[in-house]
Amino acid sequence: MSPSTTPANWVATRRDRTSSALDRCFAEGLTGHTVVKREGKRIELTDGSVVTEFVSCSYLGLESHPALAEAAVAATATFGVHLSSSRNRMRPVYLPQLEELLGEIYPGTAPCVFTSTSNVHLGVLPLLASGSLPSYPMTREPHFFVDRNAHASMQVLRGIYEQFGPVSRLPSADPDEAERTWQRAAGDRTPIVLSDGVQSMTGLTEVGELAARLRRAGGYLYVDDAHGVSIVGTDGCGYAFDDMGGRLPANVVLAGSLSKGFGGSGGFLLVASPDDVAVVRKLANPLVFGHSVMVPMMAANVASAQLHRTPEVRQLQDRLWANAACLDELTGGKLSNAGLRSPIRGALFGTEEDGLRAARLLRDRGVVMLPAFYPTVAQGTSLLRFAMSSLHTEEEIRLLAATLEKVGGYGLPVAAAEAERG
Known part of the structure; x- marks a missing residue:
């Protein structure tokens, strides 16, 4: 079969439909952060800046116990x-x-x-x-x-x-x-x-x-x-x-x-x-x-x-869910997963550019998160994912909520990407 008639495989299809949005995030320091040290959810990066991270999936903070x-x-x-x-x-x-x-x-x-x-x-x-x-x-x-x-x-x-x-x-x-x-x-x-x-x-x-x-x-x-x-x-x-x-x-x-x-x-x-x-x-x-x-x-x-096997994990769970409820209240329930027993919250935007602008503002205000684009979410959209932790402070959560309020325009109906395209 000649190259011109060979059916496109799923990797090629995904590659051809993926934009440069994630590359831009790496280039602008919006993701791919190199961490020098951390204390709680505050991390120091190689450029000397100190930011609050909502990236780590260690939801109970046990890795620093x-x-x-x-x-x-x-x-x-x-x-x-x-x-x-x-x-x-x-x-x-x-x-x-x-x-x-x-x-x-x-x-x-x-x-x-x-x-x-x-x-x-x-x-x-x-x-x-x-x-x-x-x-x-x-x-x-x-x-x-x-x-x-x-x-x-x-x-x-x-x-x-x-x-x-x-x-x-x-x-x-x-x-x-x-x-x-x-x-x-x-x-x-x-x-x-x-x-x-x-x-x-x-x-x-x-x-x-x-x-x-x-x-x-x-x-x-x-x-x-x-x-x-x-x-x-x-x-x-x-x-x-x-x-x-x-x-x-x-x-x-x-x-x-x-x-x-x-x-x-x-x-x-x-x-x-x-x-x-x-x-x-x-x-x-x-x-x-x-x-x-x-x-x-x-x-x-x-x-x-x-x-x-001790009561300490239950206490950490309670803190995690109190933090998630605090963010849900401050953002008016507009984030994806609001009210669910999931430690993940997401701000969904109708375009990749809107998500990039939001990620830039968050970074400027000292907040980093996981920006996601196709194929992780539906083509043309973007999602900023926030991983909640029992270690987040109320001040850090309020900073995130206030910045999202300034961003505006998030909280569209969730349109999760299909795993295979075309």
């Missing part, structure tokens, strides 16, 4: 910075300690720690689709349904899913329409729905309701709750586990992050049985052929898990 820092220092003195081996060959003592603690935070589950949430997806979804996990039998071939707002780390694996069965897009946030979609498309196949819990830009998914509907259809739900871990629930179990009633339904596989609200580094898997974990340890490529989480961070993960 003395217990985590002390654990990392002690582990470094004992092991050095790394035990360079896959976990199947050699592992630091902190790994089994962490998985045991995760089993207490998530009762009735079998946890398995990975180096990242993305590696959980890469390692586990092929095992689920192939019927290799004992607790999740695949009596019919699968049909994948990927939520339109599911994280890019799941969207990008479509080519892998297609090795096992068809792949379809799923409407987000509407369980009725989602069920109609998989009923129309799945036929005699097993529906496997991939979804976020707390979405990385806008919205929450009713994972408890989705799980119940899929159970009746003989299907499975795979949840990425990276942004939901620690922020709500008993012992900081997170949004998805809490929404499912503090248990893991028999037809659900859950992936979480240790790098956001948890305050450490890595990702983890929750499945129904140790028999499932045994298969994952033998066959999941990122575990079999990849290294473990760096030793100091694994020790910090253990310290964080121990904190999750």
Whole structure:
């Protein structure tokens, strides 16, 4: 086939539709900040300026907790910075300690720690689709349904899913329409729905309701709750586990992050049985052929898990939600996710230029955030994302709200980008 008749692939389509807006943000110092030091949510940049950041996804501020820092220092003195081996060959003592603690935070589950949430997806979804996990039998071939707002780390694996069965897009946030979609498309196949819990830009998914509907259809739900871990629930179990009633339904596989609200580094898997974990340890490529989480961070993960079993995490959760409510009140509920149990707020603009102007004004006033353009949000629009934390002060939140008031023109109806264009 000649180059002129070769169909455009999804990467080429995305590349050709992406503007220079993000490049301009880098060039103007509106994103890509290099941090010299920090105190709370105040960071010093290489140009000497000190700004308030609403960028970090450490929603409870645990990464700066003395217990985590002390654990990392002690582990470094004992092991050095790394035990360079896959976990199947050699592992630091902190790994089994962490998985045991995760089993207490998530009762009735079998946890398995990975180096990242993305590696959980890469390692586990092929095992689920192939019927290799004992607790999740695949009596019919699968049909994948990927939520339109599911994280890019799941969207990008479509080519892998297609090795096992068809792949379809799923409407987000509407369980009725989602069920109609998989009923129309799945036929005699097993529906496997991939979804976020707390979405990385806008919205929450009713994972408890989705799980119940899929159970009746003989299907499975795979949840990425990276942004939901620690922020709500008993012992900081997170949004998805809490929404499912503090248990893991028999037809659900859950992936979480240790790098956001948890305050450490890595990702983890929750499945129904140790028999499932045994298969994952033998066959999941990122575990079999990849290294473990760096030793100091694994020790910090253990310290964080121990904190999750104390009242302190509940206190940090309360502070986080008080800060989010304060921002919602000061901005009149115009930000995306206002009133939701999501730590993410967003100012949506109808054009990229409007978003750039707002980002410049915020930077001039000492506030930095995450500016997003296509393909993260719908083509031609822009979103300024603000990650809330228990560490933000009322003064910092008021500064953000006052600057947004001066900007004006934000808060359009949310139009999330589709993961594949054309």
